[in-house]
Amino acid sequence: MPVATGSDSLEMNNSNHIPTEPSLVRREVLVKNANGLHLLPCSLIARTVKEFDGTVKLFRGSQSANAKSIMDVIQLGAVCGTELVIEVEGHGASELMDRLEQLFADEFMTDR
Amino acid sequence: MLVKRGIAVSPGVASAPALVLGRDLLQFSRKSIRPDAVDREIGRFRQAVSDTCAEIATHADEASARLGDKYGAIFQAHMELAQDPLLLAEVEQLIVKQLWSPELAVQTVLQKQARTLEALDNPYLKERAVDLNDLERGLLRHLSGKDTNQSLVLTEPVIILAHNLTPSQTARLDPKFVKAFATEVGGPTSHTAILAGALEIPAVVGLGSFLHQVSGGEVVIVDGDEGNVIIAPDEAALKASEKSARSQKSKDLRLKKLSEKDCYTADNVRIAVYGNIEFPHEALHCRERGAEGIGLYRTEFLYMNREDEPSEEDHYNAYLEVVQTFPDRPVVIRTLDLGADKVPGMMESVFSDFTNPELGLRSIRVSLHDKERFKKQLRAILRAAVHGDIRVMFPLISSLSELREAKSVLRDVAEDLLEEQITHRADIPVGMMVEVPSAALMASEFAKEVSFFSIGTNDLIQYTLAADRSDPAVARYYNSADPAILRTIKMVAEAAAKAKIGVTICGQMCSDPRFVPLFLGLGIERLSVTPQAIPEIKDLIRHLTTRKAWEIAVQASEMDLAREIDQFLLGEVKKMLATGDEEE
Numbered sequence: 001m002p003v004a005t006g007s008d009s010l011e012m013n014n015s016n017h018i019p020t021e022p023s024l025v026r027r028e029v030l031v032k033n034a035n036g037l038h039l040l041p042c043s044l045i046a047r048t049v050k051e052f053d054g055t056v057k058l059f060r061g062s063q064s065a066n067a068k069s070i071m072d073v074i075q076l077g078a079v080c081g082t083e084l085v086i087e088v089e090g091h092g093a094s095e096l097m098d099r100l101e102q103l104f105a106d107e108f109m110t111d112r
Numbered sequence: 113m114l115v116k117r118g119i120a121v122s123p124g125v126a127s128a129p130a131l132v133l134g135r136d137l138l139q140f141s142r143k144s145i146r147p148d149a150v151d152r153e154i155g156r157f158r159q160a161v162s163d164t165c166a167e168i169a170t171h172a173d174e175a176s177a178r179l180g181d182k183y184g185a186i187f188q189a190h191m192e193l194a195q196d197p198l199l200l201a202e203v204e205q206l207i208v209k210q211l212w213s214p215e216l217a218v219q220t221v222l223q224k225q226a227r228t229l230e231a232l233d234n235p236y237l238k239e240r241a242v243d244l245n246d247l248e249r250g251l252l253r254h255l256s257g258k259d260t261n262q263s264l265v266l267t268e269p270v271i272i273l274a275h276n277l278t279p280s281q282t283a284r285l286d287p288k289f290v291k292a293f294a295t296e297v298g299g300p301t302s303h304t305a306i307l308a309g310a311l312e313i314p315a316v317v318g319l320g321s322f323l324h325q326v327s328g329g330e331v332v333i334v335d336g337d338e339g340n341v342i343i344a345p346d347e348a349a350l351k352a353s354e355k356s357a358r359s360q361k362s363k364d365l366r367l368k369k370l371s372e373k374d375c376y377t378a379d380n381v382r383i384a385v386y387g388n389i390e391f392p393h394e395a396l397h398c399r400e401r402g403a404e405g406i407g408l409y410r411t412e413f414l415y416m417n418r419e420d421e422p423s424e425e426d427h428y429n430a431y432l433e434v435v436q437t438f439p440d441r442p443v444v445i446r447t448l449d450l451g452a453d454k455v456p457g458m459m460e461s462v463f464s465d466f467t468n469p470e471l472g473l474r475s476i477r478v479s480l481h482d483k484e485r486f487k488k489q490l491r492a493i494l495r496a497a498v499h500g501d502i503r504v505m506f507p508l509i510s511s512l513s514e515l516r517e518a519k520s521v522l523r524d525v526a527e528d529l530l531e532e533q534i535t536h537r538a539d540i541p542v543g544m545m546v547e548v549p550s551a552a553l554m555a556s557e558f559a560k561e562v563s564f565f566s567i568g569t570n571d572l573i574q575y576t577l578a579a580d581r582s583d584p585a586v587a588r589y590y591n592s593a594d595p596a597i598l599r600t601i602k603m604v605a606e607a608a609a610k611a612k613i614g615v616t617i618c619g620q621m622c623s624d625p626r627f628v629p630l631f632l633g634l635g636i637e638r639l640s641v642t643p644q645a646i647p648e649i650k651d652l653i654r655h656l657t658t659r660k661a662w663e664i665a666v667q668a669s670e671m672d673l674a675r676e677i678d679q680f681l682l683g684e685v686k687k688m689l690a691t692g693d694e695e696e
Contacts, residue, residue: 033419033420034419034420034421035234035236035419035420036234036236036237038234038236038237038240038419039189039193039240039243040185040186040189040419041419042189042192043188043189043191043192043193046192046195046196047188047192050192050195066197066198068196068197068198069196069197069198069199070189070192070193070196071193071196071198071199071225071228072196072198074229074237074240075228075232077232077233077234077237079234107420108419
């Protein structure tokens with residue numbers, strides 16, 4: 001799977017004339033929390049995407065993980081400073097993407 | 113008697129008979145299933161998953177209610193893990209395709225995943241393998257149909273010894289009967305360690321293999337302050353631990369008596385006794401025990417047991433809590449003393465794995481290496497300083513240029529705050545730890561540039577005598593009573609007196625009553641000790657005259673063997689306390 005290099009969202013919409021929301025959204029995020037994606041952050045990701053009726057993948061380079069699986073995401077070994085690409089596909093993708101991006105930005109609200 | 117050294121993760125000392133928890137209590141015999149039983153076995157597995165989730169939810173609620181939401185979150189994460197779709201699919205695949213029993217499939221998949229985590233580079237992730245262990249045990253227990261919940265039913269005090277305790281086992285320990293626990297594996301950032309601290313039971317982890325040397329039932333002492341576990345202790349060790357237990361019992365009475373009064377020697381010389389703290393809430397313990405301020409606030413603990421870097425506000429709020437507990441008393445904040453034995457998970461990248469961390473990048477060197485982190489802390493200190501008598505202290509200073517560099521960062525920070533028009537106090541007293549022999553040798557020069565010294569005996573001893581304080585093999589070389597240590601302290605005290613600056617002693621050494629008369633005799637008028645020791649130390653000072661202290665110091669400095677000095681000081685303090693008891 002190719003990795004998006006742009007810093008902003010790469011929103012793909014296969015039917016340009018219909019003003020529906022895009023079904024596939026891809027965005028780059030940075031792991032900012034000091035201990036990287038370990039159990040607690042991964043569980044927050046899993047909880048966020050659990051009810052989503054579509055697929056959510058995290059890419060680290062060419063390695064990908066199913067965001068619904070804690071074990072899969074942990075094994076990306078994403079330490080602090082790792083750049084990841086999130087890819088959300090399905091109905092309500094943009095809205096979910098915003099929530100995921102917020103989680104990363106808030107550093108998973110760890111230890112508050 | 114067998115003494116084991118591990119990692120102290122929860123303070124306190126306790127002794128009680130040992131209860132050894134088996135390494136694996138869960139046995140199952142069936143390894144494969146018949147093809148026509150697949151649906152039933154899948155159903156059984158799913159039922160076990162949902163039962164396990166229900167149980168974890170109870171743990172989450174219990175932990176949140178008993179210990180706080182932060183701890184509940186650990187079990188919330190376990191819950192997500194138990195519902196991990198890939199894990200579940202992998203297990204079901206083995207049941208359907210390989211005709212494995214759910215038990216075997218669960219064990220295989222979860223142990224494989226645990227090994228994967230253990231193989232990761234990041235030590236923080238490695239420790240999460242225990243969380244998978246917890247899940248595996250939960251699933252196997254529910255599959256076995258024996259929904260016993262395996263709560264330990266205890267009727268008398270015990271000390272739990274185990275290869276490992278999972279977070280859920282730890283959270284369910286009843287502090288009424290479980291006096292302490294000790295495990296062979298585990299690290300300081302494991303969830304188990306964090307929960308032990310929250311439960312306030314002494315705990316030591318990472319002891320290495322020792323369970324085969326314990327049969328169960330023998331008395332064990334767990335020293336959660338020092339990280340020691342003593343199995344079948346001899347009379348002397350038992351007495352020492354009983355003494356600390358007894359002094360805990362009688363403390364309420366003594367606390368009341370001592371808490372209001374400042375401390376004077378029998379001949380009316382004021383001696384200030386401060387408390388050492390790691391966490392802001394301990395300031396209250398200090399005040400309740402009669403501390404006259406905080407002589408050493410070890411701020412690096414703000415970095416322990418958490419996953420992200422503390423923000424300026426985190427620092428500020430912590431300092432505010434301490435200074436509000438002691439609004440009109442000195443509060444000495446020591447800047448980060450990270451490194452060597454204290455490396456938080458988030459900062460592992462900073463510390464390369466050199467073989468000699470005690471002589472490497474640690475303490476003030478880390479702060480000067482990464483000035484942004486240092487400035488964040490200093491900003492918070494200057495901001496909190498408007499609320500009381502806050503003083504800042506730099507640890508591990510080894511040269512004048514290093515001290516000047518640290519002071520210049522402090523000035524920069526004050527200028528920044530002024531420019532940003534943020535309320536702060538710029539003129540707080542600046543002090544330094546004297547704990548490197550070079551600083552002791554240059555004490556007269558340093559004394560011209562700081563407002564106070566604080567002698568950190570732990571590091572001073574280890575650097576002066578070249579003996580690692582955490583290495584049992586060289587324990588006999590690490591000797592507090594060594595004449596070289598006495599001379600060094602004397603030199604620093606004299607330099608401080610000449611420059612008319614204050615000098616405090618804040619290492620473990622001054623929580624030990626035998627050294628107190630010696631320090632007073634050397635002219636030291638401020639001691640900073642662990643909160644528990646405050647009443648005892650104050651009591652001792654009240655029975656002491658400065659004349660007597662001076663005589664003891666003179667006699668001790670004429671001796672040339674550590675053993676001789678040690679015995680002499682011990683004898684003197686015993687005499688003193690014996691006469692003291694008669695008076696009361």
